Amino acid sequence: MSPLSAQLDQKSGRRRDKKDELRLLINSCHPIIAVETFEETRVEELLAEVALELNVPLFVWSVTSGLARKGAEAPIYHTDDPEQVLANIALIRGDALFLLKDFERYLEQDRILRRMRELAESFRDARRSIVLSGASLKLPPELNEEVVPFRFELPDADLLLQVVLGTLAELGKKISYKVELDSNGLRQLAQNLVGLTSEEARRTLTKCLLQSVHADASTITAVLEAKRLALRQEGVLEYLKADASFADVADLKNLKEWLRKRRGALTAEGQRFGLVPPKGILITGVQGCGKSLSAKAVAGEWGLELAKLDAGALYDKYVGESEKHLRKSLGTAEQLAPIVLWIDEIEKGFASTGASAAVDAGLSQRILATFLTWLQDRQSGVFIAATSNDISALPPELLRKGRFDEIFFVDLPDAETRAELFRIHLQRRGRDAAQFDLAALAAACDGFSGAEIEQAVISALYTAFSQKQQLSTDILLGELRATRPLAVTRQEDIAALRAWARDRAVPAN
Ligand SMILES: Nc1ncnc2c1ncn2[C@@H]1O[C@H](COP(=O)(O)OP(=O)(O)OP(=O)(O)O)[C@@H](O)[C@H]1O
């Protein structure tokens, strides 16, 4: 046995666990098992293995091909009709497993639902189970008693290693290319594919290999890039480079301190130590004061990967499939753990739904419910850094204790912080901050947000350039005098925000 296959054998434990779990469900006479998954093929394979071990026949159904015994040629006559297939199943005697693909939608019909319940009732005393699979399963509550869910996650690195080996072997039969990766390299390759389904992983790897004709170190990074792209194309989850850190953020001391204390709690080491992994924070406050910036900086600061969930895109892109895509995105985030999941302007995806419920036929309610369920049940390893510009639009369920560890309120910067903001933004544009009178600048922009200070620096650079001068304190002061900050124009909004935050949020600065 090669070292790699020995390693594989050892590490396929998790897969075996899954099989054991499924076998247990079947052996304990659960009439209906619901598997929510994007990987129908993997479910079918796993069921086939279990059926073989238990020595019971497996029947597979889909609406296009009808019901057929696995391994048999022809389907049973006329079983492509969803009601008829239940009648046929009732006639099949003895132990058996039935995999019904995408059957959930037919359960909305009363007759079919009724038949399913009767069938389930008659299954109670034999090793007969119906397995319902689908990408998003919402079963009618009448079946609650009979149904047991079976979690089927995206494949982990161990399973993907088998996909990698399989793909290499498969491709080797068609084209000639060189594998210059040792077992560690192959493992890294598999690790970089985590977050994709087996099928997506196979396609991504094949594409990379066809482009380079070598499987070497460059394939490992090419695969990572391809994965970023694949996830981006899905539109909801964007996999980002975590390049911001707290060095780029002025003040927000409380927030930074809170996060610093919890650094490392998401890593395997922290968890072995017994740290309770933090779940997430919600940052709200005055516009342009660094909410988005600091949420993004968490990943860089903690040295974790960063993914952004574009909750708004859920509604634009996938009419009718929004929940499925949300669920898949959240599942992907779990697979990429430990990771920071940044949800910017969370109200865009999970706004209070009272007014819109009638308009979108309950879609936003279902999206919210999906998200809340996930927040509740998820495994650790995904830290949520959410921001909100309009907290009054958020449903109270989302703000209830326990959903987020803390809600932070970001206020306008004080004089000391404003000086720091000038320093950061001058230096970012290649200027030596020591050459400027930071105290005078800070004094001249009471009520300015960080974004407005940055904007002043940018405009002053234009002014200086057009006057063929070097940037100076005077030019900056001129820009500040010409700006009416939001704190003045939107005074009432800011007062309302502060009032809201007073007893609900912790000050970030
Ligand atoms: N505390 C800060 N430290 C450094 N830069 C800041 C800070 N606050 C704001 N900025 C600058 O202002 C820009 C805008 O900030 P950011 O987008 O994070 O604000 P926001 O609070 O999310 O605003 P919005 O309410 O418009 O979403 C940032 O890109 C950054 O350059």
Ligand SMILES: [Mg+2]
């Ligand atoms: Mg923002």
